[in-house]
Amino acid sequence: MSAVETTATNADAAFENLRLELRRGALVLAVLARLGTEHYGYALRKALVDQGMDIDENTLYPLLRRLETQGLLDSTWRETDSRPKRFYRLSAVGEEVLDRLLKQWRDLDTTIRRINGEASE
Amino acid sequence: MTLVERYVRAVRDFLPRGQQDDITNELADSIQSRFEDEEVVRGRPLTEDEQVAILRSLGHPMAVAARYRGDDRSVRFGGQLIGPELFPTYLTVLRINLAITLIIGAVSLIVGNSIWSAIAGVVVPFVIQFTIVTLLFIWVDRRWLRDPDGWDPRTVNSMGPDIDVSTLDGLAVQLIGKQHTRAVAITTSVLEIGLLALALTFWLAIGLPEQIGFVEPGPGWADVWLAATVVILFALAIPVVNLFRPTWTRFRVAGHALTDIASIAILAVSLMLGSWVVLVDPASASAEQQDLVELINTIIRISVAFTLVLTAINAALEIRRLVRIGRPRSEAAAVSNVKDT
Numbered sequence: 001m002s003a004v005e006t007t008a009t010n011a012d013a014a015f016e017n018l019r020l021e022l023r024r025g026a027l028v029l030a031v032l033a034r035l036g037t038e039h040y041g042y043a044l045r046k047a048l049v050d051q052g053m054d055i056d057e058n059t060l061y062p063l064l065r066r067l068e069t070q071g072l073l074d075s076t077w078r079e080t081d082s083r084p085k086r087f088y089r090l091s092a093v094g095e096e097v098l099d100r101l102l103k104q105w106r107d108l109d110t111t112i113r114r115i116n117g118e119a120s121e
Numbered sequence: 122m123t124l125v126e127r128y129v130r131a132v133r134d135f136l137p138r139g140q141q142d143d144i145t146n147e148l149a150d151s152i153q154s155r156f157e158d159e160e161v162v163r164g165r166p167l168t169e170d171e172q173v174a175i176l177r178s179l180g181h182p183m184a185v186a187a188r189y190r191g192d193d194r195s196v197r198f199g200g201q202l203i204g205p206e207l208f209p210t211y212l213t214v215l216r217i218n219l220a221i222t223l224i225i226g227a228v229s230l231i232v233g234n235s236i237w238s239a240i241a242g243v244v245v246p247f248v249i250q251f252t253i254v255t256l257l258f259i260w261v262d263r264r265w266l267r268d269p270d271g272w273d274p275r276t277v278n279s280m281g282p283d284i285d286v287s288t289l290d291g292l293a294v295q296l297i298g299k300q301h302t303r304a305v306a307i308t309t310s311v312l313e314i315g316l317l318a319l320a321l322t323f324w325l326a327i328g329l330p331e332q333i334g335f336v337e338p339g340p341g342w343a344d345v346w347l348a349a350t351v352v353i354l355f356a357l358a359i360p361v362v363n364l365f366r367p368t369w370t371r372f373r374v375a376g377h378a379l380t381d382i383a384s385i386a387i388l389a390v391s392l393m394l395g396s397w398v399v400l401v402d403p404a405s406a407s408a409e410q411q412d413l414v415e416l417i418n419t420i421i422r423i424s425v426a427f428t429l430v431l432t433a434i435n436a437a438l439e440i441r442r443l444v445r446i447g448r449p450r451s452e453a454a455a456v457s458n459v460k461d462t
């Protein structure tokens with residue numbers, strides 16, 4: 001492998017690690033934002049994917065459980081389409097946390113744009 | 122049992138006990154919903170191969186369950202070598218090995234009176250075991266968990282009553298979902314080679330020392346050591362042969378029966394000979410030293426007797442299996458998997 005190829009591979013690996021790190025927080029925000037209205041897991045995943053936030057089952061379901069454990073989500077089991085499904089929605093605490101996170105997200109976006117020399121909106 | 126039920130049952134085994142029902146119900150619904158969506162898109166029911174492809178895309182049941190455990194620890198050196206799915210098991214195996222090694226080290230310290238012999242008795246075997254165990258887990262991680270074709274949702278099994286995970290064959294079936302009923306699975310042979318190599322390492326590390334502090338090996342140890350080494354080497358040769366000749370199932374069962382019979386003979390001779398450690402100079406030994414030697418011999422006597430009983434039971438089972446196996450089948454039939462049995 002040439003030096004140029006090695007550098008490109010290292011850059012790709014570094015980018016992938018940083019992208020995943022950046023995406024992790026954004027996923028939580030997207031899930032919380034979407035659960036302002038009630039969804040069951042599979043429908044939530046479809047809604048997120050349809051809106052451009054790709055997420056696989058193995059990431060989404062453990063994340064939902066974690067957020068529920070933290071008190072940000074409420075869930076109930078209900079029979080729909082002759083199968084029991086678990087429906088999630090934001091709890092009162094979750095709504096408050098989402099509001100604060102969204103404000104933080106917008107502030108960060110503005111700051112990064114400013115640092116990057118982009119025109120302020 | 123449907124493919125989804127089979128898959129979800131396999132995931133269930135690796136989940137925390139209190140959350141099994143909750144998680145598997147949700148997972149089953151999610152998979153079923155995905156199947157239904159795909160059927161709407163295609164305008165027809167999914168074929169078995171299409172269902173298998175979707176389940177494979179979800180990942181090995183062990184990998185799926187690991188995400189719920191929330192334990193992200195892994196072994197990394199540059200890239201990931203042992204993922205979070207296997208890491209807890211890897212850690213448990215290392216801890217057991219370390220505990221056994223420390224017990225041997227403690228005994229060496231008591232009877233050897235030398236801190237250096239005890240350290241050498243702990244460090245060297247543990248480094249060897251650490252290397253073997255780590256390499257084995259890296260291989261398992263690559264072979265089964267990272268390779269989507271390394272397991273089969275059609276035959277992956279739950280650790281239910283139908284699978285005996287106490288045997289290496291059962292464990293291999295659980296992990297890769299393939300069962301070679303008339304051939305020895307490569308996985309089984311590799312696991313056996315690893316475990317027997319560990320046993321041999323321990324045995325050779327203990328060796329046949331001339332003198333350890335104020336004691337030396339007694340006849341129960343010294344007179345059978347060489348024979349026992351030969352039996353361990355023979356036992357190690359069986360999976361090595363099966364690795365290259367997996368259809369030699371009669372050889373394997375006969376080999377195991379022979380190993381058990383030889384082990385029974387050695388253990389019986391060892392029990393009759395009696396003393397495993399003796400005082401180098403009984404005349405000048407203190408009362409404490411005599412008591413310690415007596416205690417060590419009593420512990421070993423109980424262990425040998427217990428092992429003798431277990432080996433006799435195992436030998437009876439192996440001989441019964443040998444009788445049942447009958448004539449060997451043809452080479453072509455031998456490599457069929459569970460699907461056609």
